Amino acid sequence: MAADELMPSHRSHRTPKSGPTARKKSELDKKKRGISVDKQKNLKAFGVKSVVHAKKAKHHAAEKEQKRLHLPKIDRNYGEAPPFVVVVQGPPGVGKSLVIKSLVKEFTKQNVPEVRGPITIVQGKQRRFQFVECPNDINAMVDCAKVADLALLVVDGSYGFEMETFEFLNIMQVHGFPRVMGVLTHLDKFNDVKKLRKTKHHLKHRFWTEIYHGAKLFYLSGLIHGKYTPREVHNLARFVIVIKPQPLTWRTAHPYVLVDRLEDVTPPEKVQMDKKCDRNITVFGYLRGCNFKKRMKVHIAGVGDFIVAGVTALTDPCPLPSAGKKKGLRDRDKLFYAPMSGIGDLVYDKDAVYININSHQVQYSKTDDGKGEPTNKGKGRDVGEDLVKSLQNTKYSVDEKLDKTFINFFGKKTSASSETKLKAEDAYHSLPEGSDSESQSGDDEEDIVGNESEMKQETEIHGGRLRRKAIFKTDLNEDDFEEADDLELDSYDPDTYDFEEADDAESDDNEVEDGGDDSASDSADGEPGDYQIDDKDSGNISQWKAPLKEIARKKNPNLMQIVYGASSLATPLINENHDISDDDESDDEDFFKPKGEQHKNLGGGLDVGYVNSEDCSKFVNYGYLKNWKEKEVCESIRDRFTTGDWSKAALRDKNLGTGGEGEDDELYGDFEDLETGEKHKSHENLESGANENEDEDAEVVERRLKKLARRAKFDAESNKSELEEDDNDKGDGNNPRSQADEPGYADKLKEAQEITKQRNELEYNDLDEETRIELAGFRTGTYLRLEIHNVPYEMVEFFDPCHPILVGGIGFGEDNVGYMQARLKKHRWHKKVLKTRDPIIVSIGWRRYQTIPVFAIEDRNGRHRMLKYTPEHMHCLASFWGPLVPPNTGFVAFQNLSNNQAGFRITATSVVLEFNHQARIVKKIKLVGTPCKIKKKTAFIKDMFTSDLEIARFEGSSVRTVSGIRGQVKKAGKNMLDNKAEEGIARCTFEDQIHMSDMVFLRAWTTVEVPQFYNPLTTALQPRDKTWNGMKTFGELRRELNIPIPVNKDSLYKAIERKQKKFNPLQIPKRLEKDLPFMSKPKNIPKRKRPSLEDKRAVIMEPKERKEHTIIQQFQLLQHHTMKKKKATDQKKRKEYEAEKAKNEEINKKRRREERRDRYREEDKQKKKTRRSLD
């Protein structure tokens, strides 16, 4: 208290009573209380004037409301969501990497030396991010756009928008539009505040027109010590956090993995023998999109299609923190994982791991490199240190062995016998205790980095979890029995990792006990090494697991085995000790095994064995028929009829499962409390609630599901309304949605979907993990390891971690090729129109390939008429050949992928309408012929056809002369013609006789073949800086080979020369003339010698008339004169003006040239700088 009194009293807060803040607050307050802000001056003006109008208005409002609604999309992500992908994109030199570095620093307090490949971080209890920097390469941009959940478009504010940004936006729009946010950098280059403000405003509005009005554009004002200001980064981070990604159609239907680690696992001998042999690779990453089934076909963007040889779920390298009561995220939970970036000084290369240790941070308590050769040799050390070091050295003799096993692990071979492993394990257990205690006691002021590097070193040997290992040994038994209860055995793969899972779970407990002092070791949690090391224990695992599995199998007699054959379960067991590749081969055999044989060795009661058995669905084998006429027999099924006991029947429906525990588990399994975001594990309430819940039935479950669904919906809605309030303050109370309380159609749909979702989550709860994966595939959000065989060596050779690798699953029928028809529009910014049959590069689905489109337009009669060029501002149809994708998939087309292209690279955007095997596109042809003989109305036409066979094809088709006389092709006219037999003369009849000088046309349609060509882009199989070269366009070829454009002389326009026709004077025969009527008779009047009186007579004007005439003449003269003068002055003026203009133009030109020169110089400098920075 005394202290309080002593403290100077703070000035109390004064709420502003005027000014913009006060106004805003009062308005908000009024809105909250439901008081309309503006007073209505004229109440009558807004009253209901007419009932009809009011009704109409209501209708209109309702319609608008319905228009706003979208069909809800079901989100099939269950469990932990994979990290959001935040793609940071921008032209080179705008500060993309710095943005990522700052954000990572903001979230995890870690410094990233360089950004290579995805960086995964844990941000919150439910949220993880994966930052990806998009390189300045159109291929990478395409791949990034396909995986981004949020795109941060970094723009150099001092320079303005660049084409890359717009290209990226367009690509994203086509492949389903993820969330987008702009970030303006380099704003410190402005000295003038006004100019800065104007530029901001201008750029913001330009951004808005491109995305939507009100899109967020973030300003990073400038650098301080080479970093963005912490406050702004903090704000940006908050904006990134609140963004919710929306489900996009293509992505929710296809599983995909953004690879954050790639390893070459080809046997080294093979590589030694032939450097260019096909490689086996493993890729790692979070599964996104939808569930991934084993044996799925995948497409690696830029490489090609592959069948996945092996899939393994790994422990999450960056797990979300275990649910605790604490509100925030503890420091040790702020994990990060970036195997390719060198975060935490651990760099993954193609085939090695490098550990980067700063010499001044190395403490003597650890010997680096595992070789016992300390790096800090130069420093003086005393005897004690030396002693300790030597002691450590002796210890590490074991370690060296381990080192080898570590390397072996990367080759995915664990050959050492289990005994040696056990020994080795003992060694670890003894070691870490010591080192750990040292690290804690020895140096208090070790900073995180130092600690980390230490951990790293340990990581290499122990997987980063030192103390846990030690405890693990004692707790092992308890732990795996817990697991046994769960039956969550991940046993199909030899390199099983659930040992690590056990380790994990246990370590969490351990952490709780230990308190917060082990943050150092935890910071290494995200290290990739930590699950790898457990491989050594796999021998052990298989030992303790084998009996468990036996139990598991005995436990359920398993109808599934009878139906699907024992192989599904037995195979993994047998293969446990084999390599993955073996596993896979045997699977292959299994795959191709004729079904009959499989069944034969089954020999079960349900055997259908015989391969040629009759195909008959009807079940007729009833065997012995009961005598249903008897009352007793009937009574046995009495309860199956409405006449029976309803309660008994209800009981029958209720007992869904086998009854008892399994049933319970299923119904009251895991569920998520959506309000608190807590997850309740089934096992927690299993013991307590098992007995009570037994008598509840399906109805209750149904009700519960509904309740959950409703709650989820409510949550979603409340969130949305909050957002709306934040975004715009339009809600004046007359928003129809807020009034409508009764659930509409959309609400019902939403609820139904929520129920489905809940059901999907609950339904498999009673199954063990293995069966579950078998049935539903790997869930989204699992960290997967995909093994892919026979990948071209170039992929490994030219692997560049900066370029994202996208592995996308392929759906049914999407690996087939065929014709597709798309609605295409040339991009308005692309300068040229597209030409039919000029190859374009399309990015469609996961793929990128080059194909040859044929453009067409639909005529009014439904005919698809070929177009030579795309229309300028219109959609047209494009048919092309390629791997099929479902209708409604958007795609984007390019013509040139090179990075140094000046213009806009996106040539067209489009959407697939349908695919069919016969694309019918037609084009018009005109056959022209001339008559060679005319007989009344029949004419023989030559030059129209080349053979009689051709004529036979066109019999009956209509022809026409230029003058419009219509006719019909009859037959080949060879026989009818007297002159020598010539092929291709057709006999045609016309409605009137034609002339020999007439031309005859036949107009017809001919189908156009769409070329069966598609060429997948293999950009990942070549150096990334090289531009991919595919088929060239006509224009390019012409330019290269210097071939002029062929000119058809007949097609040139030229002036038509028409000779004046001279007609002879008309001669009328005497015989006719005398019969003509007088009117038409030529009048033969003889010539006069002298002119007649009328010709001779002079006309003299009256005096008055003469006067008038003179006046008029004078006026005309005057007029004429003034006009002449005016013209002269005009001309003079014009001349002056012209001279002035020319002068100005000259000056302008000079100025422009100067400007341009300056700009180019600047650009060149920039380019050089970026090049240097890239190097």
Next chain:
Amino acid sequence: MVMMKKMKGSQSFRQRLLLSTLSSTPISIDEIRADETIPGLRPHEVNLLRLLEIVTDDPVVDINETGTRLKYKPGTIVGGKNLVHSCSLSRSIGYYLEPLLLLGLFGKKPLSIRLKGITNDPRDASVDTFRSTTLNIIKRFGVPAEDLELKIEARGVAPNGGGEVLLTVPNIKTLSAVHWVEEGMVKKIRGTTFSTRVTSDFEHSMRFAARGIFNNLLPDVHIFQDHRAGAQAGKSPGYGISLAAETTTGCFISADTTVSCERPDETGELDVEKKERSPAEDTGVEVASWLLQEIEKGGVVDSTHQGLLFLLCALSEQDVSKVRVGTLSPYAVETLRNIKEFLGVKFAIKPDPLTGTVILKCTGSGLINLSRKLS
């Protein structure tokens, strides 16, 4: 580019073709009845291939000389109106309808096809059963009810057929998953009897006998009569009955049979040991007993429709379907295996010993109708 799936034997021929077409995987089947006296494909199987050529676009069918090897590369399913197909007389129309119904759903255009041949046959489900039960099962999966229709224009029985049905199937985008475990209680039984080129007395006696069986259990039994004459009666004499029980939860359970003259064997001669034809009353009693036996077995569908149900579940959206069926029939087991092979969908099969039924769960393959045009 796409690998061919290799298979052996003629078993589940229809399903293989159907699933191959739906998942657009080419297949090659070897050793089709290679060791039998008459090797190779049967007429109805070849006929089925012809039917596929009608409803799909550009399929490639390659049969070797002996007919023991078949290569099939599916085309896109187009459907369309006013299609006509005359089915082979060695199997009834039901044989063709089963795959055709599913194919039609995933077509580019709604399918409307006229099938000619044998409408009722003891080996396959009769067209009456299709009308009463099968279509109702399909409707459960989110197929618009009004467009799915089967019209019996004329009836025809073995051996000469002469029947004609008109099938209309709408095309859909996806099938929705079902949660269908409540069998409910049988609330009514409906049925149809028919007779062609014989007196309708047979029908009377069948109805009477069948009703007699149900009398103990349910009053709401109604069996309709459908006597055909003239052109509508086809070319051969015969009679038959089809019964369907509807439960309170909308499940349909059916049983049917047909009595007609024997058809000649493949070798050309009539069956050596001719089965003695039982009187019509016995037929009625038999079918009624079958129906009761099916009801006793439990499940939301009868044994005949189990396969179809599983197929529909496997083809549905990527949600969990849960169904309850009675004892698994051999055909259903075969279906499950085929589904796993083609669609990669595996069912969790769990017996429910209390009721003697089996509960199956699966996640649908999420097959979308790829060929449907974007409107």
